[in-house]
Ligand code: SGN
């Protein structure tokens with residue numbers, strides 16, 4: 276008996292710490308929060324000390340990508356560990372997530388985890404695989420938002436959505452602790468912030484108002500050599516709504532009615548009388564000044580028709596819109612940072628931080644004026660990328676930056692691996708644990724890192740749809756990107772050398788000097804389409 280015990284102890288000692296006490300997982304995913312607006316990635320625009328704290332105490336991924344840069348599809352990739360064509364949710368407009376399929380939360384449950392989801396869901400069908408959930412309907416609201424509960428009931432919570440989601444997350448952990456729940460948990464905190472139309476918390480309305488944000492270098496892109504880019508409707512100048520997006524509204528009588536005015540009035544109509552007063556105290560004077568200065572006649576010309584943007588009235592207005600966009604987005608990020616800090620503090624106070632994997636990411640990146648745009652969808656860098664930082668549980672000793680290419684299909688296998696659960700063969704992502712073990716990495720882990728993926732595969736489907744981004748697929752390697760825009764009115768290939776053209780302004784496809792690289796990229800693309808079994812090729 277004695278001998279058996281010491282053998283067991285010896286065996287346990289060889290099992291890495293994170294596997295002896297199965298870690299909790301707190302997965303925080305925001306909506307449309309891009310790495311440019313997170314100071315551990317980019318110091319030009321905002322300060323995000325709490326998000327940075329996750330990176331400082333843990334790891335920051337420098338090459339983190341999504342498989343399909345849109346909310347519902349991204350969430351489906353994360354939940355299943357599979358590309359869109361395999362999980363069936365290819366686009367927001369026609370998709371209903373098949374909740375009967377294998378998902379990571381279900382597999383975690385089977386492995387003995389308690390799972391919960393709070394916040395944005397956006398997959399139309401009822402969530403499955405969570406022992407507790409409270410979700411926003413569709414996109415949800417920033418002010419006094421409605422939540423749908425597991426029993427089907429609907430309730431409006433008072434306050435600002437980012438704080439409310441954080442409250443609910445903390446309350447769920449608190450309840451578990453009180454009930455003496457001993458199972459490890461996986462909590463999915465899905466924020467609405469920083470989705471359009473970037474409505475700030477009332478206490479943050481005046482933040483960033485004295486800051487002038489620098490223009491990104493490719494702000495005045497003319498889209499030459501990139502046909503699909505020139506055909507979209509996501510330009511800050513021409514397509515950002517002056518009422519809905521930049522919030523220039525005085526009253527129905529004194530404000531021009533734009534296409535999105537009714538949507539704007541619905542969103543801010545959720546504020547109580549006192550709250551609306553506070554909101555108006557800030558935006559109405561700005562709006563009055565705006566309409567006095569600019570009138571209502573400011574139709575932006577398409578880029579191609581602007582002979583000289585600089586110095587024109589269009590250019591001035593464009594930069595004015597950019598500043599308003601950046602300021603409001605920055606305010607929304609600020610509150611997100613504060614609330615993530617609150618959740619981290621709570622975990623720390625409860626002594627949970629040591630044994631918890633905290634992940635912070637977004638459903639995709641976003642354009643902050645790059646190419647003159649807002650929104651996402653494209654396979655260009657800003658929206659192919661998504662921020663990803665992790666605070667690691669005891670036993671995973673890697674720190675600093677991780678430069679390998681990772682993708683949101685990797686989260687499911689990573690969490691299963693961490694939970695000690697088997698990773699089903701049909702999962703297409705790979706576990707990130709070999710990258711995270713640090714000194715504890717085994718021979719196999721090191722081998723896995725040495726043979727890490729050399730390219731990520733991407734496929735976007737939502738067209739025809741809002742913002743008019745054509746369907747496309749492609750691959751990104753450490754240096755190059757090959758994209759094929761297809762269907763409807765385009766059939767165009769694009770090739771970028773990211774080393775010499777980081778802003779992706781020069782499509783090199785078909786250039787004689789590039790033919791060899793082009794051939795190799797085509798071959799790799801085809802291999803990946805076969806590997807992932809994508810019928811579109
Ligand atoms: C809404 C927005 C779009 C945005 C999509 C998808 N329009 O439709 O600007 O691209 O969501 O975003 S709005 O007028 O309703 O604000 S996603 O992140 O949910 O995929």
Ligand code: CA
Pocket residue numbers: 306307345346470638639
């Ligand atoms: Ca999104």
